[in-house]
Amino acid sequence: MAADMSAISCLLVFGFFSSTLSIDGPRIQPFNFPKNSGIGSKVNVHCSLSRGTIPVVFTWRKNGEIFNIPEEEGRVFTHDTFSMIEINRVKASDVGNYSCLVKNSVGEDSYTAELLVRAPPFWKEQPKDTEAVHGQSASLHCGIGGYPRPKITWKKAYGTQSKDFLVVHNEYKKTILENGTLVIDSLKEADEGVYTCEAENGVGEGIQATVRLSVHAPPTVTSVKRRTSAKRGETAVIECEITGEQPLLVSWEKDGTKLTMPFTRFETYEEANGKGVKATLLISNVQRRDQGNYLCSVQNDYGSVKDVTALTVQEPPESPSDVKVISVNSRSAQVIWGAPSGISTSIKQFVIMFWKNSKVSGKLHQVSLTSTETSTLLRDLQPGNEYTVQLLAENDVGRGDPSDPVTFETKEEEPEAPPVDVEVEAADSHTLQISWKPPPTDTWNGQLKGYHVGYKVEGSASQLAYETVIKTNLREEKTLLRNLRPSTRYSVAVNAFNSAGDGPASEEIVTSTLNGDPPQSPEVKVKNVSQTSVTIMWSPRVNSDASVEQYVLEYVDTDQNKQEFHAPGSHKEYCIEGLESGQRYSIRVAAYNMFGRGDFSPSLVVITEGNARVPGYEPIVHETPFYFRLYFVIPVVASVTVILCVIVVAWACLKRAHYIEGRKAQLYVSYQQRLTYVPPSEISRDSRAVDAAYDIPWDVPNGGGSMGRDRSSYVKLKQGQNYV
Template sequence: MLHCQADGYPVPSITWRKAVGTHPGEYKEFLYEPNVNFYRNGSLEFLHISKDSEGYYLCEAKNEVGTGVSKVIFLKVNAPAYFPQKVKQMQVQKGEQAHVQCTALGDTPIEIMWKVGGKRIGGDVDQRYTIREQLLDDGMVSELAISRTYRHDTGVLSCYASNAYGQDEMVIQLIVQEVPEMPKNIRVNDQQSRSLQLSWTQPYAGNSAITNYIIQYKLVSDVWQAQPLKLTVPGTQTTATVQNLNPACSYHLRIMAENRLGLSDPSEVIQVTTQEEVPSGAPTDIRAEARSSTELFVSWEPPEREFWNGNLLGYYVGYQEQSSLTTVSSSPSTTTHNYNFKTVEVGAQYGGEVLLQGLAKYTTYSIMVQAYNSRGAGPSSEHITARTQEDVPSLPPENVQCSALTSQSLQVSWEPPPLEGRNGVVVGYKVSHQPAEEWYEKDEQETKVTTSLKTTIPSLRKYTNYSISVLAFTSVGDGVRSPPTVCCTEEDVPSAPADIKAVISSANIILVSWLPPLHPNGQITAHTFYMGIIEDGKEDGTHKRILGPQSEVYETLRLQEGATYQFWVTASTKVGEGAGTRVVTITSSNKGN
């Protein structure tokens, strides 16, 4: 409070002015501030005194009488030591120097003291510490230097300032920053064929927020490159999924943490093997060759190694008959309908071979091969075709028919064996025939070879049943004969009766007998009996009589005692009359022959 009173009449008015600078002489109007109250009695009250308020003040009292009076008052403000900034934070990189300052204002002399962890800092505490001070017009600045910072320097530094009028404290948060430590406790949470999910524990961040985690990975068989494969995830994550891996492959993985100062050391390396996956490639170089009419030998090479996707356990060999209406594509296909499959274990060189048995003869097969592992079968190989070897036909010709052309020839026709029974290319047919009657010898069988589907058999016996069979043959040999078909040649005129005899059985009766024809050549329909009479060297004509088919004897009267009688007989079929027997004669001097 500054007081300034003056007496006079009229009552003088009081005004205040403040010196410009720190010395009296030049004054300026005093601008009343919010923290200054001016009373009517002339007193000035400073509500909040500060060093800025210190100086020379001129109090003038005037009324309208005279020049007035004035008085100079020096206001001295005693300032305690204080810090304009109470708290601050300072960051420094580990290993570098740190220079920490605190500036105290107030009346000098001011004493400044540093403490860390409750202990006063001096040269005897740590040789790395040095303190330098400098006076200011309105206070003092003190600087604490740390020659080389370590992690444990991170903490609170206290700066204490004091003078005759008071004391103050300033707190400085010193943060020593460094690259993070390496991540720890790396675990594999999920293991797939082409991806791995990892988790880890967040490491010490080095007093600087972790911005990224870098997951580096490589195949176990490779060496770490300067720029290995990597996956970067934000520093807020402690899980990541590494993708685009290969199935059934062993990988090395390591993780590094990164902040604004740089990268941590790599973590410990973990080794993980991805799960298997069905093979993505097909076996190659598929080969097949016929070993017999019912066997095919198939061999192949394994898929390219990169397509195994695991350990090959074996192969599925698919095969099916190729219909003449089916077109087999040579390109790989996943269609395996109607295929028969045979399982084959992996061979010594990872390829394989198999002998397919029990196949249809002379048949084209479509063949494909699939590799499989613990996860299943991969794509099928290109489809190849192979045909089993020829064999003799296993089925006879069909629809064997025959008909008589003449009494000594037959026509035989047939159809080829069914396709499934040909077992190759039919190059011809063999038509065998022999008389069907049981009294004929078996070695009478004759065979005719032809390439057509019908043939004529000549030079046969008349009106004879023949047993006929047909077989087809290939280049390998003869096939199965057809069941016998019986045909009969047509009828013809018979041969002459086998023999004839005439005797005089009584005085006027002649008995003529004969034997049946050796070759009837048909059904005997009648016998014709012929009789010629010669008397006195003259022929008296020929007489004939038609007798029944069963007749073998005939009696005739001897009417003329001295005449010569001649007899002969023929047999007839529906075709006509055959040749006659020899002529027998009865004369008056004999009894016949």
């Protein structure tokens, strides 16, 4: 019996599991609504099981919501294995997604089909006028239905009459969403206006609606100085320019405390402009306690804004203290100082000024330094020069007074450049004349003490011998090297020196001393003077073994016109013709030999016969004694012995006086009248081996006779005279 019961239990359990395993979950056969259904047409759709164990439960949803339909509009019919929706007359509102859901004890399934009906555009949500705030976003809604899906277009009116429209495209700041909503970001005044939403889908007529977008401007501070300053005692001006929709309410605060007007020394006023208001706060006779942060607060119906201006009350800083110059070198100097004393606003920077003291105003140098520095190094100074330095402090107001001037002198360095325009000439057989100009002033590196003139025989291995020349204040320096060897080539170089040492030497110049000496200047006298001519006679001074080869006569008229004539060495006088009457002439003579031209004789000043006189020279007239006149001598031949004695004595005295005065220049006038003329300082020796005016020597043949050329071009010999 027990065994039978066990067998029955096993069969029941097996049967239970077998029945459970045979139940299937539902599956829906796909379905669709009829295509191209029109408004008013009748439509139905079936949702059937393709498989699944019954019983099952069917449920319908439209666009996610439980679907119920009034009896007069249609019905929902459900059987064991299917369910059906039937709509008698389709409306535009029936368009949507219909979902069939089926469920049994072991599972569920669903399927969705879209009911599309050709319908003209219709409003789901009609656009409305919209207000928005400047800088924010605005959304203009245009909810439109219809099938096919309508094409939505937004347009914006332009012009004063709002009759002309421009299409609005998807672009920067403007976006048209899929549902037809127009979104405008970062609104500006230009976005305000009339907008039209248009929709069409090719079925029936399109629809459109017009709305206005109003953009309201909250207050905005368009211009304000973040920081401003005013000198104590002056009037501080704080301005705040604001734009925004009127009315705008402006108030002021200082360091968190509201300023209630009227307020001592404070005054406010507002000036309207085309876009907003310019608010101004005036603080008269500003004091240090007025320094602080001033808040400009503005509000209107669409927002509020605040902006701060920091006011600093300043005074120019005082002078830096204890300015000193230390560690002075040849090209740099260290300057130290202390902070300005007294009460002053914060220092922005220090400014150091320095310049070179010279006869010509030195260039002013300015260097800006940070407010934390208390020392600096002046660079690129010139050695051996005196400088002046001053220091001042600067803040936001301006610069204070400079400190007391401090003078210092840089150390010297050797000169940087050699003397310039060095010239070497042979003066005679034992002497060289050297001339030069100082180096450029900015290369002295101190005060020049003088020059070292070095010289040696060319090619010699020995060192240069030096002569020291003390500096003068002349533009050109010169010296003579004496006791040299005749006819010897010498190398000469010159360098400048100061207390620091010698500068670089000039390039060596090689010049030879003469083999002999040029002749000394001849003794020149005036033999005869007429209205248009002067006869000159001279006697040479022999100081050389070389004979005189020729003479050069130079004369200068009142207008400083110079003429030269040459005469052979064998001649001792000549006549200058073609002169102007009553004019003053300066005459001198020099001799040439094979070693060059000697010095010119002292100038003789001669005035030709005539009425003209030289201004400033009133000759002392001594009339010729009557016993020198022929008409008197003839009748007194008997007294000739006495007269001759008197003449001899008078002539001797006169000769002696003229000999003394001959040491100076002599002035000769017509009618045998004489006066003494004191010439300028004696002209220095100017000997040369070859002179520019030294023509071909008279005793050298040149294809034109023994004179070598037409002598008339050099001197007019006086007729009827004997010449040696």
